[in-house]
Amino acid sequence: MNVGYIVSKVGYAFDVPSNDYGFDGQITTFRPNAEIESEYINVQLKATDGIKILDNGQISFSLDMNDINAWLENFFPVVLVVFDAQNERGYYIIIQEYFKMKPMTANETKQ
Template sequence: MRQRWEIMPIFLFRKISNSAYICSNLKLFMANPKPKRTKLKTTNQRTTRTREHVISDLSVHFVEGFVYRESFTCEVFKGDYGYDLNIYTYTATGEFENGNIFVQLKASDRPKYLKKKSSLSFSMSKKHIEVWFDEPFPVILIIYDAIKLVAYWIYLQKHLRSLPNFSIANVGKSYTVNIPLTNILDNTSMQLFRIYKSNTLNQMQNVITYQ
């Protein structure tokens, strides 16, 4: 017997035979069989990882590479207290050396290069200068260029104390320092920082009385 099909008013297919089979709604056969993807709703309340965060981490990684290649170690400071890294040095046989090297690290996609001078400028807050100026051990300011993948440094106390008539009392809310582009951070720089620290320790002899 020939089977016949008919569309019911309720948009269901019904097969007329000894047994009845109810299929799905007619609309299911007309629609695209692929399921629709719904977009996840995002809110502005979630924490966002910015470009500033990325290049900040990259700058730390960049400096750490030179530290470890010289068999030195370092620790990273999380709080903003004027220091970002603390470098410890060792002898050729791996013995720990006294003292430490403080690092203030800044990362930028567009450091302020000075066209007429072979240097770049960086503005420092007075509250940080007051901390660095009186610190016995070396404080090294490092500026990381995240585009050129290069960093420049300056020994802050040595630079500030070499300026004629420099006085923190005369500094406003900030002070701009020029960093020579010849001061490129590399493995040699790490050994130079070590010498700065060693010189400081030698100068401390017969001065500290531990009272």
């Protein structure tokens, strides 16, 4: 999956860091007059061969709590893209929005 290509199709820029620490990419957005906006969107990519699709159409994917906490503390939006390599299909959520709508219980944070 080429996230950079998809991002560029909508008129934004996708930058990939030179090291593999932290986020896998950063989206720069632009105003209609082509000025760079002052905020970024961080992108975290996860790939798997065995994605679990639930009855309601949502996917189930395990994440490390340390990652979730770091993403939630980030000032800029964090988009998690989960790529189903077997079916060549990507799914995404905006982490901060997702956990605002669906806060974790104490039990879930231990898993």
